[in-house]
Amino acid sequence: MTCAEFKEIAALLAAGTLDPPERSAAEQHLGEATHEGCFEALRRASETWDAVGRSLPPVRPDERVWQGIAGRIEARPRAAAVRTWAGWAVAAALALGLVGVQGARIRAERRAAERASASAERDQCARDLARAQGEAALQREALALLALPSTQVVALAPQQAGANITARALVNLASRAAVLYAAGPPAPEGKDYELWVIRGDKKLPAGLLRTQPSGAILARIDPALLTERPDALAVTMESAGGAPQPLGPIVLVGALPHT
Amino acid sequence: VAASAREEPEPLPLPIESAVQRQDRERVQRALATLPAEQRAAIELSYFAGLTQREIAERLGDPLGTVKTRVRLALEKLAALLDDEKRNALP
Numbered sequence: 001m002t003c004a005e006f007k008e009i010a011a012l013l014a015a016g017t018l019d020p021p022e023r024s025a026a027e028q029h030l031g032e033a034t035h036e037g038c039f040e041a042l043r044r045a046s047e048t049w050d051a052v053g054r055s056l057p058p059v060r061p062d063e064r065v066w067q068g069i070a071g072r073i074e075a076r077p078r079a080a081a082v083r084t085w086a087g088w089a090v091a092a093a094l095a096l097g098l099v100g101v102q103g104a105r106i107r108a109e110r111r112a113a114e115r116a117s118a119s120a121e122r123d124q125c126a127r128d129l130a131r132a133q134g135e136a137a138l139q140r141e142a143l144a145l146l147a148l149p150s151t152q153v154v155a156l157a158p159q160q161a162g163a164n165i166t167a168r169a170l171v172n173l174a175s176r177a178a179v180l181y182a183a184g185p186p187a188p189e190g191k192d193y194e195l196w197v198i199r200g201d202k203k204l205p206a207g208l209l210r211t212q213p214s215g216a217i218l219a220r221i222d223p224a225l226l227t228e229r230p231d232a233l234a235v236t237m238e239s240a241g242g243a244p245q246p247l248g249p250i251v252l253v254g255a256l257p258h259t
Numbered sequence: 260v261a262a263s264a265r266e267e268p269e270p271l272p273l274p275i276e277s278a279v280q281r282q283d284r285e286r287v288q289r290a291l292a293t294l295p296a297e298q299r300a301a302i303e304l305s306y307f308a309g310l311t312q313r314e315i316a317e318r319l320g321d322p323l324g325t326v327k328t329r330v331r332l333a334l335e336k337l338a339a340l341l342d343d344e345k346r347n348a349l350p
Binding site: 008009010011012015016017018019044045047048049051052053054055056137140141143144147148150174175176177223 | 280283284287288290291296299300302303304305306307308309310311312313315318319327328330331334335337338341
């Protein structure tokens with residue numbers, strides 16, 4: 001890769017959106033001895049992307065996210081108490097002359113248990129944070145769509161008396177992007193809300209509506225479903241896992257205005 | 260089926276930011292708004308949606324090279340606009 005070629009893609013490298021082979025080639029190029037403005041181009045691109053990030057208002061994570069993390073951190077003293085008790089057991093064993101192999105075995109088992117516990121904690125935290133990051137990404141996408149003048153806001157009206165779920169969809173057909181967000185209780189046990197893209201007499205499944213860590217219900221609509229203009233969006237309540245065609249009651253419907 | 264009384268969706272969490280941060284955000288939003296629609300879409304899909312250049316090309320139905328060029332030109336223009344705004348803001 002030449003310096004000119006690198007500078008063509010420095011913006012994409014800084015955004016982290018290069019495909020792996022090209023990213024490797026770009027990173028390899030940076031390792032070369034001489035450059036003609038490659039690092040400057042990369043630095044300037046990074047600074048500009050940072051500025052793009054500042055165009056969004058900060059969002060405070062829902063308290064339940066942090067409560068979940070704090071709860072697991074607070075759970076650690078109990079593990080410490082177990083360790084303390086185990087320490088006394090080891091001391092007693094030593095006092096009784098059960099030293100050597102048995103003591104080493106106990107300590108090894110204790111360390112293995114601690115490692116397993118710490119690993120499980122880390123895995124759980126990673127899962128929680130990944131879910132929170134997924135939600136944050138969806139929120140960012142929704143805010144970005146909202147900022148586009150060509151984005152249509154489609155209100156989905158409840159179709160059942162007493163329904164306490166509402167939803168709006170942000171639809172930008174030019175960029176084939178749409179995010180639906182809803183407010184209301186999760187679907188009852190054994191049921192799922194399923195989203196549908198309606199085009200003519202076709203009802204195309206657009207995924208299940210999942211409750212996010214914050215309690216919000218957010219869903220990204222597959223861009224492939226937006227290649228042609230939909231007539232409406234609908235939400236039905238289906239058996240858990242959803243259905244290929246709507247079978248359950250219609251919960252929400254919103255028509256896309258033809259502009 | 261008659262629609263029942265609708266409840267308003269709960270708003271997203273309220274942001275907390277200083278006046279300086281707000282001014283900075285508005286400055287960047289103004290700069291973003293001046294980009295041509297296709298360049299802005301490429302920036303938004305790249306940064307906010309986290310799509311790779313190939314995914315953006317597939318989504319928009321544009322050649323890969325066009326997407327790369329759009330992102331590069333958009334970022335260059337954005338950087339220049341932000342530089343101008345910064346210079347103009349100085350006393």
